[in-house]
Amino acid sequence: MMVSYSLKSPSEIQTNSGGFAGSQQPFVDEYCVKLGNPETACTVRPAVYNYVTAFSKAPLLRYLLNGVVVTVSIFLIQVVVALPCAYALSKLTFYGRDVVFSLVLFCLLIPVHAIALPLYIMLSKVGLINSYAALIVPWTISVFGIFLMRQFFLTVPDELIDAARMDGMSEFSIVWRVMLPTAVPALLAFAIFSVVAHWNDYFWPRVVITGNQDLFTPPLGLRDFRGDLDGNDYGPMMAIATVIVTPLVVAFLIAQRRFIEGITLTGMK
Secondary structure, three states: OHHHHOOOOHHHHHHOOOOOOOOOOOEEOHHHHHOOOOHHHHEEOHHHHHHHHHHHHOOHHHHHHHHHHHHHHHHHHHHHHHHHHHHHHHHOOOOOHHHHHHHHHHHOOOOHHHHHHHHHHHHHHOOOOOOHHHHHHHHOOOHHHHHHHHHHHOOOOHHHHHHHHHOOOOHHHHHHHHHHHHOHHHHHHHHHHHHHHHHOOOHHHHHHOOOOHHHOOHHHHHHHHOOOOOOOOHHHHHHHHHHHHHHHHHHHHHHHHHHHHHHHHOOOO
């Protein structure tokens, strides 16, 4: 329905007619006429109108770039934190390891909305509201990532790690030169979860970005297309929604085999 409405004229959207792609008959953009332009210059085809309006009414490319910067930064930092933690919880023996892992599981139960206010106050105190840091810093530690990678590392034979130690490798070297290459399927699975969650996140950016439109992420950009009473913005709104969702669908289709493999292997032991 989202893709279908992004191709239809306002009247076809209101009446839910025209089939999947609409009739694609040219129609007159009334808003264009109100601006004083001649009617002939305001005649457009629905699909062209919706997508052109989506990119012209708001800085959509800027929103998409912000989304890429935020999601990629969060994921990379999450990996840097999660891999050593998962390795320690799965392959190292130390006092209190089970307690630490229990705390990781406990943190999985805490919804983000429950800690939003303390996080906002903390960021406000250090002056990070309305910045990329406010969008990235609170999510750099992923307890789900630690849990997922820990479950995967349990499937890695201890003999491989012992051999690396006999070759003189330090524990950090083992993490990045031995465990990281073996964890690619699990990392791709985690990447799908992380990127989808933060690319689609509306709640947190709405809280910490309070007026700086240059920092809007794609979901916040949808607010620029809130429909008027006559519903004329629904087509462009569905067009921008299609543009936002398409990269996620393409990424999943490309990584689908590895994604399923990573999820499956994390439950083998």
